[in-house]
Amino acid sequence: MVDPIGIKTGAVTARAVSSVNALNRVTEAGTVEKAAPVVQTAASELTANMAAKPPVDSERVAKIKKAIEDGNFPLVPSTIADRLLALKMQWNPNE
Structure with a gap:
C-alpha cells in the first residue's frame, strides 16, 4: 500500500531544537572546546x-x-x- 503525500493526522513527536552556529562545543567530559573560526568566502562577502x-x-x-x-x-x-497581462499569466496563486 502507498502512503498518501500530505499532512498526516496524529500526534506530533517531540522535536529537539539545537543551535546551528554554536561558537563553543562541550565535550562528553564537560570541557569546552573552541570551534574553528568562520572562514569568509567570496559568496559570504x-x-x-x-x-x-x-x-x-x-x-x-x-x-x-x-x-x-x-x-x-x-x-x-x-x-x-x-x-501587466504577461505578469498575470505567469502568476500562480498555488506556489
Whole structure:
C-alpha cells in the first residue's frame, strides 16, 4: 500500500531544537572546546555587501522621477497593459 503525500493526522513527536552556529562545543567530559573560526568566502562577502546597500538604485529612480516631471519619460499605455497581462499569466496563486 502507498502512503498518501500530505499532512498526516496524529500526534506530533517531540522535536529537539539545537543551535546551528554554536561558537563553543562541550565535550562528553564537560570541557569546552573552541570551534574553528568562520572562514569568509567570496559568496559570504558578496552577501554582506549586498545586504549593506538597499536593493534600489536611487540614482536611476531620481532620473526616472525627473524625466516624468519634465514629460520626457515614454509612458505607452499599451506596453504597460501588455506587461501587466504577461505578469498575470505567469502568476500562480498555488506556489
